[in-house]
Amino acid sequence: MSTSVPSAAGLRGLIALAAAAALVWLAQSTLSAYVLTLLAILLLNAGLAVSLTLTNGLTGLFSLGHPAFMTIGAYAAAILTFPAGRKGTMLPALPDWLAAIQLPLLPAAAAAAAVGGVVAALVGWPVLRLRGHYLAVATLGLIVIVQSFAMNWDGITRGGSGLSGIPRLTGVWWAFAAFVVVVVLTWRIKFSSLGRAMMAVRENDLAAECAGIDAARTRMIAFIVGACAAAVIGALMAHLISVVTPRSYSVALAFNLVVMVVIGGSGSIAGAVIAATGITLLSESLRPVEEAAGLYGLSQVIVALALILVLFFRPRGLYGGGEPAVLRRLFATEPPR
Amino acid sequence: MPNLLEVEGLNVFRGATQVLKDLSLAVAQGELTALIGANGAGKSTTLLTLSGLIRPRSGAAAFRAADGARLQLTRLTPERIVRAGVVHCPEGRQIFRSLTVAENLRMGAYIRDDPAAVRAETDAVHALFPVLAERARQPAGSLSGGEQMMLAIGRALLSRPRLLMLDEPSLGLAPKAVDTIFEVIETLIARGVTILLIEQNAAMALEIAHRGYVLEGGRVTLSGTGADLAADDRVRRAYLGAAA
Amino acid sequence: MSQYLFQQLVNGLALGSLYALVAIGFSMIYGIVRLINFAQGDLVMIGAFTTLALAGSGAPWPIILAVVLVVGALAGATIETLVFRPIRGAPQVTGFIATLAVSVIIQNATLMLLSGQQRNFLFPAEMRRRVSLGGVSASVTDLVIIGVTVLLIAALFLVVQRTRLGVAMRATAENLMAARLMGVAVNRTILAAFAIGSALAAVAGLLWGGKFGQIDPLMGLVPGLKAFVACVIGGVGSIGGAMLGGYILGMAEVLFVGLLPPAYAGYRDAFVFGLLIVVLLVRPSGLFARHVDERA
Numbered sequence: 016m017s018t019s020v021p022s023a024a025g026l027r028g029l030i031a032l033a034a035a036a037a038l039v040w041l042a043q044s045t046l047s048a049y050v051l052t053l054l055a056i057l058l059l060n061a062g063l064a065v066s067l068t069l070t071n072g073l074t075g076l077f078s079l080g081h082p083a084f085m086t087i088g089a090y091a092a093a094i095l096t097f098p099a100g101r102k103g104t105m106l107p108a109l110p111d112w113l114a115a116i117q118l119p120l121l122p123a124a125a126a127a128a129a130v131g132g133v134v135a136a137l138v139g140w141p142v143l144r145l146r147g148h149y150l151a152v153a154t155l156g157l158i159v160i161v162q163s164f165a166m167n168w169d170g171i172t173r174g175g176s177g178l179s180g181i182p183r184l185t186g187v188w189w190a191f192a193a194f195v196v197v198v199v200l201t202w203r204i205k206f207s208s209l210g211r212a213m214m215a216v217r218e219n220d221l222a223a224e225c226a227g228i229d230a231a232r233t234r235m236i237a238f239i240v241g242a243c244a245a246a247v248i249g250a251l252m253a254h255l256i257s258v259v260t261p262r263s264y265s266v267a268l269a270f271n272l273v274v275m276v277v278i279g280g281s282g283s284i285a286g287a288v289i290a291a292t293g294i295t296l297l298s299e300s301l302r303p304v305e306e307a308a309g310l311y312g313l314s315q316v317i318v319a320l321a322l323i324l325v326l327f328f329r330p331r332g333l334y335g336g337g338e339p340a341v342l343r344r345l346f347a348t349e350p351p352r
Numbered sequence: 353m354p355n356l357l358e359v360e361g362l363n364v365f366r367g368a369t370q371v372l373k374d375l376s377l378a379v380a381q382g383e384l385t386a387l388i389g390a391n392g393a394g395k396s397t398t399l400l401t402l403s404g405l406i407r408p409r410s411g412a413a414a415f416r417a418a419d420g421a422r423l424q425l426t427r428l429t430p431e432r433i434v435r436a437g438v439v440h441c442p443e444g445r446q447i448f449r450s451l452t453v454a455e456n457l458r459m460g461a462y463i464r465d466d467p468a469a470v471r472a473e474t475d476a477v478h479a480l481f482p483v484l485a486e487r488a489r490q491p492a493g494s495l496s497g498g499e500q501m502m503l504a505i506g507r508a509l510l511s512r513p514r515l516l517m518l519d520e521p522s523l524g525l526a527p528k529a530v531d532t533i534f535e536v537i538e539t540l541i542a543r544g545v546t547i548l549l550i551e552q553n554a555a556m557a558l559e560i561a562h563r564g565y566v567l568e569g570g571r572v573t574l575s576g577t578g579a580d581l582a583a584d585d586r587v588r589r590a591y592l593g594a595a596a
Numbered sequence: 597m598s599q600y601l602f603q604q605l606v607n608g609l610a611l612g613s614l615y616a617l618v619a620i621g622f623s624m625i626y627g628i629v630r631l632i633n634f635a636q637g638d639l640v641m642i643g644a645f646t647t648l649a650l651a652g653s654g655a656p657w658p659i660i661l662a663v664v665l666v667v668g669a670l671a672g673a674t675i676e677t678l679v680f681r682p683i684r685g686a687p688q689v690t691g692f693i694a695t696l697a698v699s700v701i702i703q704n705a706t707l708m709l710l711s712g713q714q715r716n717f718l719f720p721a722e723m724r725r726r727v728s729l730g731g732v733s734a735s736v737t738d739l740v741i742i743g744v745t746v747l748l749i750a751a752l753f754l755v756v757q758r759t760r761l762g763v764a765m766r767a768t769a770e771n772l773m774a775a776r777l778m779g780v781a782v783n784r785t786i787l788a789a790f791a792i793g794s795a796l797a798a799v800a801g802l803l804w805g806g807k808f809g810q811i812d813p814l815m816g817l818v819p820g821l822k823a824f825v826a827c828v829i830g831g832v833g834s835i836g837g838a839m840l841g842g843y844i845l846g847m848a849e850v851l852f853v854g855l856l857p858p859a860y861a862g863y864r865d866a867f868v869f870g871l872l873i874v875v876l877l878v879r880p881s882g883l884f885a886r887h888v889d890e891r892a
Contacts, residue, residue: 077689077692138873141873141876141877142873142876144876144877145876147688147689147692148632148688148689148691148692149632149876151632151689151692152632152634152821152824153872153873153876155821156821156825156869156872156873157869159818159821159865159866159869160865160866160869160870162865163862163863163864163865163866164863164866166862167860167862167863266817267700270696270697270700273693273696274697277693309711310708311704311707311708311711311712312703312704312705312707312708313704313708315700315703315704316700316701316704316705316708318700319697319698319700319701319704320697320701322693322694322697323679323694323697323698326683326686326690326693326694326697327682327683330686330690403777404776405773405776405777430776430777430779431776431779431780431781434777434778434779435779439777440777442773442774442777446771446773446774446777447774448766448767448770448771448774449770450766450770451763451766451767451770455763455766455767458763459763459764459767459775459778459780460778462760462764462778462779462780463778463779507778511778511779
């Protein structure tokens with residue numbers, strides 16, 4: 016009886032994946048380059064929001080540090096994919112073996128994830144002892160620290176001017192792949208014992224410890240997974256828009272990510288995707304208005320106001336911690352929380 | 353003696369749970385009325401509702417103010433209720449530990465605008481509790497449990513209570529301190545202060561109470577004079593430790 | 597004392613004064629409603645821009661200072677009433693997110709109304725010169741910053757320790773329920789704490805502009821975050837701790853820049869946040885803690 020359930024959900028998952036892939040193929044052959052880039056950005060943003068669901072929503076780690084890991088991942092991957100000849104002159108402080116190699120995107124993204132993961136482990140060890148808003152501010156400080164290094168270590172980052180002319184290796188397929196990986200990974204974790212452990216730690220880590228869960232290790236895993244995802248997405252983003260500067264991924268992005276998680280319902284994957292889509296489209300559609308009227312920042316104000324209204328009237332967001340019933344019935348392999 | 357406070361049909365919910373069910377009681381002026389019952393019976397909730405910190409879903413609590421007006425406590429803000437003379441000394445004393453003893457007493461007089469009378473009454477409180485004068489400049493957190501209770505009562509007295517509501521004054525105190533506190537309570541009654549007392553220490557409460565109510569599961573199940581209740585078999589078995 | 601050392605001392609005290617003003621405001625708000633007010637830095641920006649607007653009018657500087665105080669107080673009071681009061685009692689993280697949202701709104705509204713360009717900001721010429729004090733010289737601006745801060749802190753101390761409002765604020769900060777039972781109008785008391793804390797931040801903006809010479813709509817982020825670090829160093833929730841934390845941070849940052857080769861000067865912000873993490877690890881309740889929060 017129970018053996019047929021996982022494979023049924025898995026089969027449905029594969030069908031959904033094939034259908035989505037078909038849509039992406041259709042999009043690529045019919046839509047303009049501008050729309051495709053927008054679609055790619057949207058998928059990457061959604062992936063970010065979903066990975067944040069894992070860290071913030073499920074485990075309750077209110078981390079605002081994702082942009083820091085994006086910055087790290089973007090620079091790491093860009094340094095690896097740059098043509099070897101240019102690297103030596105542009106980034107004089109790079110060790111010779113780094114300056115000599117040039118990698119394709121996949122290993123560069125993997126390296127980005129590795130670097131992000133290592134930094135997360137090092138930083139997480141002191142910082143994850145904090146709770147609630149203290150953790151939030153400490154992770155904001157992380158953004159400042161990373162920006163500071165990116166600005167000043169110009170031997171390998173070119174300082175304030177950043178790295179431009181990054182090979183445009185990312186397209187909508189890469190973004191789609193990243194999105195799928197993040198969603199599937201998060202979904203599987205959420206509906207597994209690790210996910211339940213994370214939620215237990217979120218609710219009360221003392222009680223979780225009493226139930227045999229290693230709270231510190233669970234928090235660290237969540238933090239590292241989130242950081243790796245952010246690093247990879249940062250790397251992909253940099254190779255989509257071809258440039259990264261110290262200020263590319265900053266507090267404004269951290270705020271937008273928080274908004275996506277809150278409006279979608281922290282802990283809800285579908286909610287995160289919907290909110291990410293909404294916000295990305297809103298910013299994009301308001302951009303001509305902002306330029307025409309000279310009102311830069313209008314979309315941000317609207318997003319912030321929307322967030323405040325959600326906090327007033329529907330603080331649990333669209334879906335609270337759950338998923339829309341239809342998705343659960345189709346794809347969940349275990350009874351969800 | 354006329355009733356200072358008349359509570360009728362109070363229904364109070366905390367979250368989804370109904371804590372008080374159709375609660376009715378009366379407190380006569382100049383008397384000590386005791387509210388006894390097990391943990392969770394709803395005693396503290398009753399006082400919190402009367403002092404305005406919790407709103408009931410339905411019911412009335414009519415309080416006779418100094419000028420004879422009948423005030424509906426269930427519709428007033430806590431600040432207004434304190435000004436009317438209903439003073440709640442909450443469970444656990446809740447003194448301001450980081451403020452000095454003197455500042456705590458000043459907080460008791462926060463609503464008053466008659467500094468001369470406040471000074472005189474503060475002296476009276478010092479006479480009643482000399483330790484408060486000795487430790488006036490020390491942080492209140494450095495006082496012992498019994499001394500904190502005295503501070504809490506002194507603070508409450510400076511609010512010029514017409515009705516003083518005490519929530520578990522003996523909680524966590526050493527026996528000697530408990531005796532002192534109850535002596536003070538008796539002194540207050542002798543001075544004509546009307547008191548509504550919540551106590552888990554039912555024996556001591558009923559000993560000094562004029563009137564008593566037994567609260568079980570949010571309702572009043574028994575009422576009577578202090579002596580009657582103390583002699584009642586059911587009360588003796590449930591709350592006074594008599595053999596079944 | 598050598599001129600160099602004296603200069604560093606004055607520098608550190610001036611920078612520390614700025615941090616102290618913002619940190620005290622932070623601490624007052626945190627103390628009374630347990631909220632880390634991320635928008636505190638943006639109140640610094642509001643103060644700076646208000647000063648810029650008034651400086652051209654030729655009004656005497658004490659008047660400008662008073663107006664900035666009032667504008668800051670009004671801004672803080674408005675934010676509290678519109679955004680924070682409705683969600684009082686919500687989970688900790690909700691409140692913080694709301695302060696983030698307010699910060700974003702303030703920053704972007706300012707961006708919309710005035711452009712993102714940096715603006716030059718000049719104190720009057722008399723303040724931009726240096727003055728000799730027995731063998732060493734100091735900039736008048738720095739001395740004014742220190743002096744104004746000391747005066748404001750002294751005034752605040754009087755209010756908090758000696759007035760009815762002050763003792764009500766301290767009581768409410770410690771135990772809101774008990775304060776209500778004493779008849780304290782807690783809404784008004786909390787509003788007052790926000791107003792005062794915001795006014796101090798606004799004045800910090802006035803002084804900040806004078807010291808650094810440039811202001812822009814996004815300038816509030818770093819002072820706000822550094823003020824938080826100062827609070828953590830000194831002990832969150834304690835006004836005295838915030839003040840001392842501010843001065844310690846100011847001196848530490850100046851020493852960092854002064855003692856290390858100039859190539860590393862740009863890392864000063866990383867240093868400050870590295871310091872935050874160290875303090876949180878080693879002594880999370882700060883040097884002069886009032887409330888021991890669940891932090892570790």
